[in-house]
Amino acid sequence: MGVCFGTPDFPTPSYAGHLKSGAKWKISTSSSSAASNSHDLLAARDKKAFGDGKIVADPSLTVFSFAELKAATENFTADALLGKGGFGRVYKGMLPGKQPYGIAETMMLPGKQARTIIAVKILNQNGTQGYREWLREIDFLGRLSYPNLAKLLGFCQEDENLALVYEFMPMGSLEKQLFRKGSADHLSWDVRLKIAVGAARGLAFLHNFERQIIFRDFKSSNILLDGSYTAKLTDFGLVRSGPSEGKSHVTTQFMGTFHYAAPEYRAIGRLCVKSDVYSFGIVLLEILTGLRAFDGRRPRGKANLVEWAGPFLSSKDKLWTIMDSRLRGKYNRNSAFQIAKLASKCVEETPRFRPSMTKVVKELESIEAASANRI
Structure with missing residues (x-):
């Protein structure tokens, strides 16, 4: 269970992407009174957080009944299980017909009507995250639209049953x-x-609001992939607003995944957007090496990825020794070395020495273009 910091104040973004506005709630006919009450609760929170006339932010989400989700997942069968985490379990489901979700994937079955594929996340009542994180995710993803953020389609609240419904990402995490x-x-x-x-x-989009948004739990399991391997960030239950004007950081209780978290956040609870940059550097190392951020089963001295890989990142001649062997040498050595140097900058101990995510995006785009042209 997380610590509640209230509804983050998400102002108009200055990066590409937008706040949803003017959309209406779509309440399904089978939704419960509890689900309807959740609409009233969220509407009240919206009014308190944004103020009358400041931002119109009614999320265009569907309220599902728990019976609908049970039917979609065949009673949450083990065969439909996609994964599990702090929030609970995630199941693959199918809704009858084409749903008005825009980018939700639709399956055409021979001799049958079209079905819309969804991912259903069910709250584990005994898990590490709970109602506050569930509500925060609705508050957050219901407001924002960006190609590299996972699309929230709707939610369910019936008695103790809490669920979130997302677009299905066929390539998983x-x-x-x-x-x-x-x-x-x-x-x-x-x-x-x-x-x-x-x-x-996705991270740069969050960081480039007038009031920055800190993801707080960036890691490889929170990066989902669609059918063309477009990355989309997910699991926003721990996001929070960045420091107020004139402040360099916020001080808060540590929550997240230890071996992805920045040292200043782990040690004394200092949190800023550069904390996310550190976590991004860890993921870059995973992409380079094919190794987890931490694995106690690895030989002594190699368990912690950033500590072990660090000395190899500044030399092109040494880097190849830690590259993922499953690539079988089929990678551009120049671009791999540039990625390694970028990762090294991201995992600097001192936050001010880490690059902004805007700079990271520009450098990665340049590396990708050069690699594609085999420069």
């Missing part, structure tokens, strides 16, 4: 693509670069 046995054979160097660029754009 970057974590699964990199670390599930036999899954990374097709993750070519160009695909890895594309994923890095997309994830960086």
Whole structure:
């Protein structure tokens, strides 16, 4: 369970992307009174957070009944399980017909009507995250639209049953693509670069609000991939607003994943956008090496990825020794070395020495273009 910091004040962004506005709630006919009450609660929170006339931010989300989600997932069968985490379990589901979700994937079955594929995240009542994170995710994703943020389609609240419904991402998470046995054979160097660029754009979008938004738990399992390997950030239950004007950081209780978290955040709870940059550097190292941020089963001295890989990042001649062997040498050595140097900058101990995510995006885009042209 997280610490509630209230609804973040999300102002008009200055980066590409937009706040949703003017949309209406779509309440399904089978939704419960509890779900309807949640609409009233969120509307009241909207009014308190944004003020009358400041920002119109009614999320265009569908309120699902728990019965609808049970039917969509065949009663949450084990065969439909996609994964699990601090919030709970995530299941693949299918809704009858084409749904008005725009980018939600639709499956055409021979001799049957079209079905819309969804991902359903069910709250674990005994898990590490709970109602506050669930509500924060609705508040957050219901307001924002950006190509590198996962699309929230709706939610469910009936008694103690809380759920979030997302667009289905057929390639799963970057974590699964990199670390599930036999899954990374097709993750070519160009695909890895594309994923890095997309994830960086998502973070830069969050950081470039007038009042910055800190993701706070950036890691490979929170990067989802669509059918063309476009990266989309997910799991926003821990996001929070950045420091107020004139302040360099906020001080808060540590929450997140230890071995991805920046040292100043882990040690004394100092949190800023550069804390996210550190986490991004860890993910870059995972993309380069094919190794997890931390694995106690690795030989002594190699368990912590950033500590072990650090000495190899400044030399092109040394870098190849830690590159993911599953790439079989099929990568551009110049671009790999540039990625390594960028990762090294991102994981600097002192936050002010880390680059901004805007600079990271520009550098990654340049590296990707050069790699594509084999320069």
